[in-house]
Amino acid sequence: MADDIFQAVIKDHATIRVLMKAVDDCGKDADLRREAFANLAKALIAHAKAEERSLYDTMLGESPSHDESLHIAEHDAISELIHTLGGKREAPTDWPATFLQLKTLVKRHLDEEENELFPVGQHLLTADQKIRLGELYRAAKADEDSKDRSDILVL
Ligand SMILES: [Fe+2]
Numbered sequence: 001m002a003d004d005i006f007q008a009v010i011k012d013h014a015t016i017r018v019l020m021k022a023v024d025d026c027g028k029d030a031d032l033r034r035e036a037f038a039n040l041a042k043a044l045i046a047h048a049k050a051e052e053r054s055l056y057d058t059m060l061g062e063s064p065s066h067d068e069s070l071h072i073a074e075h076d077a078i079s080e081l082i083h084t085l086g087g088k089r090e091a092p093t094d095w096p097a098t099f100l101q102l103k104t105l106v107k108r109h110l111d112e113e114e115n116e117l118f119p120v121g122q123h124l125l126t127a128d129q130k131i132r133l134g135e136l137y138r139a140a141k142a143d144e145d146s147k148d149r150s151d152i153l154v155l
Pocket residue numbers: 048051071075109113
């Protein structure tokens with residue numbers, strides 16, 4: 001059976017964690033780092049938008065114990081930092097510090113989704129809804145993956 005929404009999203013979280021580590025592993029090689037960061041940035045943006053178009057769209061305001069809008073605000077904060085890192089040339093000393101900020105925020109965001117939001121969603125959604133949202137997420141992700149992000153990645 002195809003992955004449900006939570007299985008699909010958690011797999012993409014694992015990919016994002018690997019892509020974040022790949023940026024760190026580039027060390028001081030600027031060309032490698034640019035490429036690794038572009039891969040991470042595209043994956044993060046497509047993931048966040050697809051998540052909003054599927055899971056958040058359905059859960060927003062439905063769970064009495066959880067405020068999903070906080071997670072969406074974090075997507076915006078992540079996007080801001082990606083724009084800062086990818087949209088213009090920062091002084092070399094600023095880039096690692098700003099990337100550390102992004103990494104800290106993303107790690108916390110993924111952990112909060114997995115440990116706090118998704119357990120609520122597991123109870124709130126029916127098995128059919130989880131499968132349907134998984135399909136919706138994959139379709140939205142494919143659509144987001146096909147978009148040109150050169151506006152924010154002018155490294
Ligand atoms: Fe998210």
